[in-house]
Amino acid sequence: MDLTDAYAPMLADFPAIFSLTLVAAVGLIIILVDSFRNNDPSIPWMAGTAVAVAMVWEGFMLGSETGAAFYGAVRTGGFASFVNLMILGSALISIFFTVPYLRRIDRNYGEIYALLLFATAGMIMLGTANNLISVFIGLETMSICLYIFTGFIREDPGAVEAALKYFLLGAFATGFFLYGIALIYGATGTIYLPEIAAGLAETGSEMLFWGGVGLLFVGFMFKVSAAPFHMWTPDVYQGAPTALVAYMSTATKAAVFAAIVMVLYFALPVDAVPVERWTTVMAVIAVITMMVGNVLALAQTNVKRLLAYSWIAHAGYVFVGLASGTAAGYAGVMYYLLVYSVMNIGAFGVMVFLEWDGKEGRIQTLNSLAGIGYRRPVLGTTMGFFMFSLTGLPPLAGFTGKYFVFAPAIDAGLTWLVIIAVLASIISAYYYLRVVYVFWMQSPEETPEAQEIQDRTFPVPVASEAALVACAVGLLVLFVFAGSIMGFTHTMFEEAAQMASHP
Numbered sequence: 001m002d003l004t005d006a007y008a009p010m011l012a013d014f015p016a017i018f019s020l021t022l023v024a025a026v027g028l029i030i031i032l033v034d035s036f037r038n039n040d041p042s043i044p045w046m047a048g049t050a051v052a053v054a055m056v057w058e059g060f061m062l063g064s065e066t067g068a069a070f071y072g073a074v075r076t077g078g079f080a081s082f083v084n085l086m087i088l089g090s091a092l093i094s095i096f097f098t099v100p101y102l103r104r105i106d107r108n109y110g111e112i113y114a115l116l117l118f119a120t121a122g123m124i125m126l127g128t129a130n131n132l133i134s135v136f137i138g139l140e141t142m143s144i145c146l147y148i149f150t151g152f153i154r155e156d157p158g159a160v161e162a163a164l165k166y167f168l169l170g171a172f173a174t175g176f177f178l179y180g181i182a183l184i185y186g187a188t189g190t191i192y193l194p195e196i197a198a199g200l201a202e203t204g205s206e207m208l209f210w211g212g213v214g215l216l217f218v219g220f221m222f223k224v225s226a227a228p229f230h231m232w233t234p235d236v237y238q239g240a241p242t243a244l245v246a247y248m249s250t251a252t253k254a255a256v257f258a259a260i261v262m263v264l265y266f267a268l269p270v271d272a273v274p275v276e277r278w279t280t281v282m283a284v285i286a287v288i289t290m291m292v293g294n295v296l297a298l299a300q301t302n303v304k305r306l307l308a309y310s311w312i313a314h315a316g317y318v319f320v321g322l323a324s325g326t327a328a329g330y331a332g333v334m335y336y337l338l339v340y341s342v343m344n345i346g347a348f349g350v351m352v353f354l355e356w357d358g359k360e361g362r363i364q365t366l367n368s369l370a371g372i373g374y375r376r377p378v379l380g381t382t383m384g385f386f387m388f389s390l391t392g393l394p395p396l397a398g399f400t401g402k403y404f405v406f407a408p409a410i411d412a413g414l415t416w417l418v419i420i421a422v423l424a425s426i427i428s429a430y431y432y433l434r435v436v437y438v439f440w441m442q443s444p445e446e447t448p449e450a451q452e453i454q455d456r457t458f459p460v461p462v463a464s465e466a467a468l469v470a471c472a473v474g475l476l477v478l479f480v481f482a483g484s485i486m487g488f489t490h491t492m493f494e495e496a497a498q499m500a501s502h503p
Contacts, residue, residue, distance in 0.1 A: 016069040016076040019054035019084055020124045026050035027117035034110030044099045047113035051092045051120070058084045066492070068130055072192055075128045075262075079492040082334065083127035086254040090341050091120045094247035096467040097352045100460075101243035105360075107153070116247065119145035123255035132181045132191040132216075135259050139177070139223065142255065143170050146248055150240040158362045162232075162239030169222065169232045177219030183212030184267075193266035213268070213278070220263075223256045226285055226319065227292040230312045237308035242361050245304065246348035249311055250341040257318055257337055261330045264322060265493065282323035283417045290316030290424040297431045301365045303351055306431060307344070310390060313428055314340055320421050321405030324412040331489035332404030338485070339389070339401035339478055346471035347386040350379050353460045356453050366438050368449035373439040376458055378465050380439045385472035387432040392425050397478035404486055 014021060030043050058081045066078035074080070094116070102108040122141025129135040147170065151163025185191055187209035188199030200209050218229070225233040237245050268278060293313030300306040321333040354372060357364040373380025389398035402425065406418045478485065 016067065017074060018057050019088065020074075020121055022054050022057075023050055023088075023117045023124070024121040027114045027121065030110060030114040030117065034114070039108060039110050043110040043113050044095060044108075047117055048092060048095045050117065051088050051095065055085060055088045055092065058088065072130050073134045074125060075130050079334075079489075080128040082489065082492060083254065083258040084124050086338055086341050087120060087123045087127060087251045090247055090251035090254065090345055091116060093345050093349070093467050093471065094243065094251075096464050097246055097349045098243040100464060101241065101352050101355075105153075105241070112149075112152070112244075115145045115148055116244075119149075119247075120251065123251050127255040127258035129259055129262065130193055132184065132193070135263075136177065136181060138255070138259075139219075140174065142252065143174075143223075146252065149244045149248060150236050152241055152244065153360060156239070156359060156362070158239040159241075159360065160239075162235045166232050166236045173219045173222035173229070176215045176222075180212045180214070180216030180219065183208055183215065185212075187212060193262055196267040216263070217260075220256060220260050221285070224253060224260070224315050224318075225308075225312050226315050227289040227312065230289070230292065233312060234305045234308040237311075238302060238304045238362050240360065242304065242348060242352045242355055246345045246352065249307070249348060250345045253311070253315070254337045254341055257333060260322065261333055264325070265327070265330055279323050279325045279412070279414075282319050282325075283414055286316045286319035286323055286417060287420055288316075289313070289319060290421060292316075294424045294427045297428070300431070301367070302362070303364075303366050303369075303435065304348075304361050306366070306435075307347060307351075310428070310431075311344065313424060314344075314390075316424065317402060317405055317421060320409050320414075320417055323414055323417060324408035326408050326412060327490060327493045328411070329405065329408035330493055331486055332401075332408055334489045334492075335482070335486055336401040336405050339397040339475070342471050342474045342478065343386045343389040343396075343398060346382060346468055347390070349464070349468050349471070350383045350386070353379060353458050353464065356456050356458075365449060366435065367442070367447045368453060370438050370442040370447045371440075371444040372458075376460070378468065379458070379460065382468045382472045383439055384436050385475055387435050389475045391429045391432045395479050396475045397482065398475070400479055400482035404482070 026046060030046055033040060033046070034043060061077050061081040062085070064077035064081070066080070067076045068074065069076050095113070098112070098116075099108065102112065119142050122138045122145065124138070125134055126138030126142060129138055147163055147167045150166050151160050153159040181191070184196065187203060187205035188196045189203065190196060190199045200206070222229040237249065240248065290313050293309050293311070293316060297306055297309035297313065300309060318333055318336060321329040321336065323329070351361060354369055354376070355361040355364070356368070373383075385396065389396035392398045392402045406421060409418050
């Protein structure tokens with residue numbers, strides 16, 4: 001096969017994937033630097049600079065025309081840049097929390113930052129994928145790094161157990177995912193998302209196709225912690241280092257849900273595939289996931305586990321938007337993911353600096369932090385912002401986020417689903433506001449654990465405090481400009497729909 005003419009357009013496509021190339025290349029450079037100057041202090045700066053430069057690039061690309069690169073393997077501009085900014089923003093803020101955290105536990109290893117960049121590269125490929133092979137490569141590149149993050153503290157039995165559980169279940173889910181890709185290809189003759197519906201119309205292999213879609217979504221549901229594939233999430237969140245959980249719980253979800261949106265929007269468009277065949281399934285998943293996450297969160301005494309079940313509930317809210325099957329619902333999902341990334345990374349960021357048990361926060365309880373808001377007012381105040389926003393109270397972006405995923409579902413005739421979602425949100429208010437109550441209203445004298453840590457200090461670097469304050473203020477900004485952002489995301493889908501599948 002003569003590939004002489006294939007390389008020229010591929011080289012021309014590199015500027016379009018500059019962010020992906022940059023973070024992957026700097027990750028390799030960090031490994032090289034670390035091999036000669038072990039744990040050099042410049043390594044976090046290299047990682048942070050690479051992510052920041054990539055964010056600036058994507059900011060300029062945000063208003064550019066939607067396109068595709070590398071023969072349609074990945075999308076560029078518009079929607080892709082929006083997703084990339086979410087992923088890169090989560091990575092950058094996580095670095096502000098990771099550096100002081102790893103120094104405090106005496107494990108500020110250089111390879112962690114290389115792995116963070118490799119995971120980010122995988123997420124970028126996943127979130128901007130235009131065919132199923134790109135989805136798989138991005139998913140696995142990301143996942144391998146996350147398995148290592150979870151078991152990073154090898155001396156901690158809890159971390160090792162969580163990593164093993166995560167790896168085994170993740171490998172199991174990968175098998176489903178690959179079988180799904182194979183069946184979809186067999187049924188349609190293509191792996192490109194915009195061509196799948198047309199391929200199905202040509203072959204008529206519906207049973208094979210829907211079997212593949214079902215297996216594909218089993219793999220996706222594991223990655224986003226949708227019930228009943230959520231079992232790994234609380235253990236992983238509790239056992240992994242808190243600063244890395246802040247990254248894992250935000251960037252990962254943004255990338256995977258972006259890939260799900262692309263599969264639904266292009267491979268299962270409502271004008272080509274009967275919408276009732278999959279929206280009902282999405283609605284059922286949403287109900288189960290919301291109720292499981294919220295009900296189990298009520299019983300949690302560990303903040304990291306509470307936030308893990310909180311995410312499960314929020315994954316259910318995202319599925320409400322997906323169940324609408326409309327461009328407005330998908331646009332609402334992207335806005336919701338942006339808001340969730342800001343408030344959840346902030347909540348975990350606060351816990352990074354309130355960790356006192358020497359076991360990555362695995363055994364410390366919420367009650368042990370009674371009255372901590374008065375001792376650390378910046379941490380206490382910002383945590384209040386994040387908890388109120390997670391509850392969905394105005395004037396914070398959590399309120400508009402839920403509105404933009406619930407409203408399209410009502411327009412699609414799923415009023416019963418939105419009623420259940422609102423009731424689930426009311427349930428969540430108990431455990432979110434309980435955190436605020438413990439931080440500000442519960443006296444340390446009432447809790448023996450809180451009295452034991454009264455003499456402990458919780459130093460917070462200025463840069464980390466600034467990152468927390470920026471996240472809190474960001475929730476107000478996202479609330480104020482919610483309409484403009486939603487209009488932009490809706491336009492992105494319209495432009496993406498007009499783009500050719502691949503050259």
